[in-house]
Amino acid sequence: MDIPRHTAAAPSSRRSFLRDNPSVMWFMGCLGLFSLIVTILSEGMGIGLISTNLVKVLGMTLCLCLIAIAMDVVWGYCGILSLGHFAFFGLGGYAIGMWLMYARTEIVIRDSLGRGTIPPTELEVSEAVAAQIFGVVGSSELPMIWSFAGSLTFQLGMVVLVPGLLALVFGWLAFRSRVTGVYLSILTQAMTLALSLYLFQNDTGLRGNNGLSGLQNVPGFLSTPQAIISIWFFWASAFALGAGYLLFAWLVSGKFGSVIRAIRDNEARVRFLGYNVEGYKLFVFTVTAIVSGIAGALYYPQAGIINPAEIAPIASIYLAVWVAIGGRGRLYGAVIGAASVSLLSSWLTGGGAPNIDLGFYRVVWTDWWLVLLGLGFVLVTLFFPKGIGGLFDYLVRKQ
Amino acid sequence: MLRLPRFVTLVACLMICAMLRPAPLAAQADTPLQDVLQAVQPLVASPSRATVPQVLAALLDADAPGTVDFLRAWAEREVHERPDDGLFFYARDGADRNLILIDIDTGEVAGDVSSRDVNQIRPNAGVRREINAALVSFELLNPNPDRRMAALAAIARSPDADQIPALESALAAEEEARIALRMERLLDLLNARFATDSATRVDAIEGLRGDISTEARRALNQILQTRADFAPDIPEDTNVARIRTPGEDMDLIAAYATLSDAGLVPPRQGRNAIRDALRLNAVSGEVGGIPVHRLDTDEMRRTAYRALQDAGTVPPLVTQADMEARVAEYIFFDAYLEPDAAVTDAARDALDSTRTAISLWQFLGISLDALSLASIFFLAAIGLAITFGVMRVINMAHGEFIMMGAYTGYVVQTVIPNLTTSLVVAFPLAFAVTFGAGVAMERLVIRHLYTRPLETLLATFGISIALQQLAKNIFGTQARPLTSPDWLAGAIQVNDVVSVASIRVAIFAMALAFLLLLLFILNRTRLGLEVRAVTQNPGMAASMGINPDRINMLTFGLGSGIAGVAGVAIGLVAQVTSEMGANYIVQSFMTVVVGGVGSVFGTLAGATLIGALQKGIEWFNPANTLAAQTYMVLFIILFIQFRPKGIVALKGRAAGD
């Protein structure tokens, strides 16, 4: 697909990397400009043309773009159609969500108990926090996995470690026994299903179907208006997307990129050439899982709530759909796909689009959007395997 | 004359009877039943299980004509109250949602009123049970055998000592063998619990030895009911079931709490009690000389409490040693409510004798459930076994074909009201519809993607999403039921422990039939031969005069058609929703992959394994069905790691890659 012309002499310095990949410069420029415009127009910091709600939606979209480029690397470049990356996304969200919930509740509890005559013991505090968090699901005990939920550092570590370790163990098992192609896809889907079923149980200790909520209130900034917080998260998301894009663009442009593309195109041949195919695949799978986890950790504080339905296998399928529509094997394609489809989707299902009256039938977008998406997706796979990104190739070639 | 079912209410009854005597004499001749009822008017108008014995006592005591009919009508909710004067009437439907009132004594029409002007009296199930039990002695002699059986069912539901003589005399007069047998059996159960002399009871209990029926075990367990108690020494006439040792098979704190609840020992101060005591005694920022702000550990709080204790402001702290010492002064035990040890020993013995048999039957029951689940998985997956297993085409819309078949069945049922006919029509129609859909999909989409399996997976996802939403748009999101005809609605009752719903047996038979049919098609027909040829080497097959396009189309159609038929079957046990396919798709792929791709027997093995596994895990953790599903998926993931080719791995050339 878009293999750089000088693959043999892989660029080593940062300057030549950027020169070889003009699209990275373009992307960074666009992202920076976009962030600036949103900030200026926002309610919290600018002239108020963009509502806080929209800032949040845009921030969340940036996170979705981040997981989309991760998906693009693992699928478009390395050929592993993973139907499990949204599970890693969700795990990142859960990890940060635990801290957000615990710390916020702890502040409230300490404040309330501290007003009594006698100061509370640590045990009383943690019991009261547990009753607050788990009273909702008919329990009052803090499960084991919440032992360190009060520590931001620990939970931030979990954002990286939990998806990373899960991907490492799962990937090692799967790649070691040479599960490839559609089997691997189905296996990753089974993993996602198992994880979401597991999280749906209340016994898991993550509030089951209810999930974690009120995540938009950041402990320590409880009195800061959401208008401001939304901008902070927007910046963080934009920064993460930029950094992720740089990382992946650099990763796929060098020799490493050539090897994983070769694995995608003919795994057996690469193995015969003496490369440790499993190692490469495992590395890509794990790194993209970690990036997905980080994207999730930024996404859910903006969404405000995370629950197991977010992790259901269908979410990961949508992720594949975005990337396919945007164009596999090019990072900007993934960004375009994720941004356009998810924004279009929320516009059409959010009741924003006017319904069309055909006289004999009224087209209600909320009802027909998924039908269109599904069929459109079939058309893209059949006739435009390169997706929207393919249009750029076409234009460039024309010049 | 019937005896009262509850003697507890005898006193109440006597009082009511006393009230009844001075009832207006003038009216008594015409309306004896109404008068009796008026004496207990509120209790008849709003009956409750606690008060109904009083009404029954009053009615049966007065023995007015028509009492039995009234009781029956009362239980059947045919009695109405006129709120103006509180009189009771029977009623039948009149014109305009009106009711025609009928006098309960004379049976004459007493007026035509709106349903809103009278209150229908609706005795609840508990009250009706009492009424039916009271009617037993009349019903047992009823000429209609069904009524006699119903009366026996009433006895089984609320057994009572007073029913023994009535049952004995009814048994003597009974002519139908089936009913007599049932009477003898109930008599045994009643004797085991209520007979007055120990020998009769032990005899009756011996008769229940090895009996695994629910009612026998229920009777035995009722004899064996216990109460928890404690005493310094076990009283003489106590029939002890078991002695508990605090700290071992009884929580020490709970044992102490029992004593303190009885007021025998001072209550133990928990953490909260200590905190509250400290708060009450905080004086100018200090408790017992310790500044309040330092009381944020349990240790400091106890120190402060001891300081208060020394000052005499609070009762002394109950320590572990105190608790142990005080608890040791008493014996904690469970005692049978039944004082006769011979009876309880016999009952325990009889109950123990059923243990092994029941475990075995339960195991059989679980196995049958597993088999039923496996046959559903098999049905859902077998279409996939053809498209994926034989043709290697990943069809993620397979679940939607199942859904399409189920909705076809639903539509047929709305058009054809006769359930049996509609099923007969639905199966072939569902096959036809999904066969057509499968062929269309193969022609339009899959054909172009045979060389790109991952893209097939994606494209069929797209179709799956679109079909699901389309179903929502057409049929709405509410689950639609597929109703099975009456002859399939019941259950096959092996005994009281094991029973299988008939519909599940039918589905099992159907799965079996499909297995045989498919084996026949693939191994014994021209089509099967051609399918296998095209699968192994399309180019060579084409040069032998086989049209691979046609064969692919037909095979895909066959797989989809079977999915449609499976949809109708699944709809009969579960519910028809637009998402039902999505619920089965991942499991179906698992079934095929675990069993071994490319083999129908493999799918069978996969379905059996998954069904057995799920039921097995449920057996160990019956409280959480979701956990069973999670562990099952995890197990499958691991299983595939170690046996990637599945249970039935193809060997040689047929194995393909």
Add this chain to the structure above:
Amino acid sequence: MTKKHMLSTVAATALLATPALADCPIQVGVLHSLSGSMAISETTLRDVMLMLIDEQNKKGGVLGCELEAVVVDPASDWPLFAELTRQLLTVNEVDVIFGAWTSVSRKALLPVLEELNGLFFYPVQYEGQESSRNVFYTGAAPNQQAIPAVDYFLEELGVESFALLGTDYVYPRTTNAILESYLLSKGIAAEDIFVNYTPFGHSDWSTIVGDVIGLGAGGKQVGVISTINGDANIGFYTELAAQGVSADDIPVVAFSVGEEELSGLDTSRLVGHLAAWNYFMSADTPANEEFIAAWHEFIGDTNRVTNDPMEAHYIGFNMWVQAVEAAGTTDVDAVREAMWGQEFPNLTGGMAVMNVNHHLSKPVLIGEIRADGQFDIISQTEEVPGEAWSPFLEESATLVSDWSELGCGMFDTATETCVQLTSNY
């Protein structure tokens, strides 16, 4: 989305400049899922709201203003509930919102509601353990549905052995926790309480129904308390009927099964099983007859049923209208205070009263399923005040809610402090 948002924000800013004139028409937000898994239940509630608003406008509106419904579709997507609540309150500037069904959606929108000080009416029976400053709960709390139903089991049916079957989510978990502790307090032994949770849409009921039948061998009258939600009920009741479980032997009382859920199900084999609600369509009163007639006329289909959450909206909306008229403004804080003590007649007779804990006093009805899919009302209590915090759970035993005197929804009577002013979500 961008364009629309910008435009509406511009419009909103323009309106802000002239607040005095911007009061008419009064905007009423309706936040019910019109697509996704909850659409089937919630679409009906949207229609009821439109009907009520329409009727009120025919009566001349409120405070001389027309009412205008702002309907949005959160699509059964919980984060979207939070997003759309923010949109309704900041962009559309509604004065009140009626909406939500599932607890998780309510928990999702609570933080936004409390942050922006909105006014919300929640119409569905729920698990309690909550009393938000900004929410009025017009559905039943556990003590208005679950506890009376259990009392009925204990007293009228003589049940001694309980099977608590539920779908694995918030409402059944909390309700069962409350019921377990209530049953223990009533002297039912722990081993006589069997609890089972199944996933949403569960269809394989044979083993569980078999287990319940097996409980009967224990020598005690068995009763089933079902908090099974939605679609799964079809499989459950089909299996009950198939295995011949009659209501006389093992009665089942359901808290999530009403007229809507039974419509389309063959109920002839389920006759006698029970449900507990605050309203049944079969209630024979003039007010209910009028309501049903209005509903049939509005929806244009005489086969449509009415149910408990519809009555909750009916009461909630009318109380809000009364409160606005009493306060003389739609200002949230003024209306909130005017809501306390508001009375409105129930459709089943008697008077519903809004208490200072933001829960209603309503009668509890128990009905037996009839062959035609309706319920025979066999028990109706006096009005029971809703309890925000269950006294049967240790962690909430000392909590009370009183927004009028104490100004706190979560007041600990043991420590005499207000635990928090916002809610736990």
